[in-house]
Every structure is written in C-alpha cells, then in structure tokens.
Amino acid sequence: MIKIEKFHHVAYRCKDAKETVEWYKAHLNMDLTLAIAENEVPSTKAPDPYMHIFLDAGMGNVLAFFELPNSPDMDRDQNTPTWVQHIAxxxxxFDALVSAKESLESKGVDVLGPVNHGVFKSIYFFDPNGHRxxxxxxVxxxxxxxxxxxxxxxxxxEWSQTKRAPRHAAWLHELDE
Incomplete structure (x- = not known):
C-alpha cells in the first residue's frame, strides 16, 4: 500500500528563473534551496535545456519552477478561469494574513481579499509569471x-450526479465575516 508522507515538491513553469527567485524572496521570504540545470531532460532524453529552481515554502514544503528558454512563451489554459489554478x-x-496583505501592497502588488471561506480566510495575488x-x-x-x-x-x-453545489456545507459561507 502506498503511503504518501508529503509533497516532495510542486513544480510550475516560470518566465525567468532569476526574476522568480528574487520575487519570491522579496515578497514571500522564500529562499532558493536548490538549482538544477541540464541541456537534456533526464527522464525523456530530449535535448531541451532548462533551469529547475527549488524554493523553501516552510516545514519541508518546496515550490519549484522550470525556466524553458527553447519553448514557446508561457500561456495559461484558455479554457480554465484564472481563479481556478493557484498555489495556496x-x-x-488571520493577523499574519492581514500583515502579509499590507506588506504585499506596500511593494506594489495588487491583492484581493481577505475573502471569507468559512473555516479559512484568504488573500489572492499574482506572481510575475502570472501564477495566482x-x-x-x-480560522x-x-x-x-x-x-x-x-x-x-x-x-x-451528489455533485457527480447533479453537477450542482450540494447544500451540506452551505453554512460555511453564511458565517460572519
């Protein structure tokens, strides 16, 4: 039986590895922990140079990015709304959330929220790669x-049968802001 311990890392694409490292350090205090660069993809042997960076997201969590200079410019899935794919x-x-919002806004980042999700509250913004x-x-x-x-x-x-939001947890969005 497979037993997952935690994420080893979650990887996304970035436009510029150096800019991404600097932005995540300046805005979210995430340190670069590892950089791997190859001219050939180890798993497929395809000749495709890349820079793979790993950022410390705390408590052993790692957020990684690939810069792919020989690939077409980055874009997002045009069939998926921008609010769906995100890194949380x-x-x-909550006090740390409010403080983070103030810090980001002081650095010129547009921030939405806090948004009340009942059992947690969130703020939303975009990194320089367009990732939400x-x-x-x-809470x-x-x-x-x-x-x-x-x-x-x-x-x-119920969702699989109706494709309509079940009301089992409707109380979440009825909690006081």
Whole structure:
C-alpha cells in the first residue's frame, strides 16, 4: 500500500528563473534551496535545456519552477478561469494574513481579499509569471472541520450526479465575516 508522507515538491513553469527567485524572496521570504540545470531532460532524453529552481515554502514544503528558454512563451489554459489554478500557501493566523496583505501592497502588488471561506480566510495575488497565489489562514474550529469531513463523501456523490453545489456545507459561507 502506498503511503504518501508529503509533497516532495510542486513544480510550475516560470518566465525567468532569476526574476522568480528574487520575487519570491522579496515578497514571500522564500529562499532558493536548490538549482538544477541540464541541456537534456533526464527522464525523456530530449535535448531541451532548462533551469529547475527549488524554493523553501516552510516545514519541508518546496515550490519549484522550470525556466524553458527553447519553448514557446508561457500561456495559461484558455479554457480554465484564472481563479481556478493557484498555489495556496498557509500563514499562521488571520493577523499574519492581514500583515502579509499590507506588506504585499506596500511593494506594489495588487491583492484581493481577505475573502471569507468559512473555516479559512484568504488573500489572492499574482506572481510575475502570472501564477495566482493564495495566502490562507485557518480560522475554523475542530468541530467545524469534523462536520465538513463527515459530509465530504456525500457531497462528492451528489455533485457527480447533479453537477450542482450540494447544500451540506452551505453554512460555511453564511458565517460572519
């Protein structure tokens, strides 16, 4: 049986590795921990130079990027809304979230939120590569998370049949801001 311990890393594409490293350090205090560069892809042996960078996202979590200079310019999936694909990073609490928003805005970053998701609150912004980022602070109680877990499978089953939002956890968006 497979038992996942955690993410080793999550990788995205970037336009410029150096700019990406500098932005994540300046805006999110994430340090560069590793850089790997090859002229040939190890898994496929394709001749395709790349720079693969790894950033410390805290507690053993790693956010990685590839710069691919010989590939067409980056674009996003035009069939997927910009709010769907995003990288969500956890902060300690709501005060840390508010402080992060102030820090980002002071550096010229447009920030949306905080947005109330019931058991967590989030802010949203974009990195220089066009990736949407979310900073989230958990605000839910253990009982609320227990309630959500208890209805999760029922919600999936109802969704698969109706493709309409089940009401099992509608209370999430009815909580006070």
């Amino acid at each position: 990073l956890k902060v300690e609490n 980022l979310e900073l989230a602070a958990d 839910g109680t253990p009982e609320q998370y227990k309630q959500l877990k208890a209805v999760a499978h029922d919600m999936i089953e």
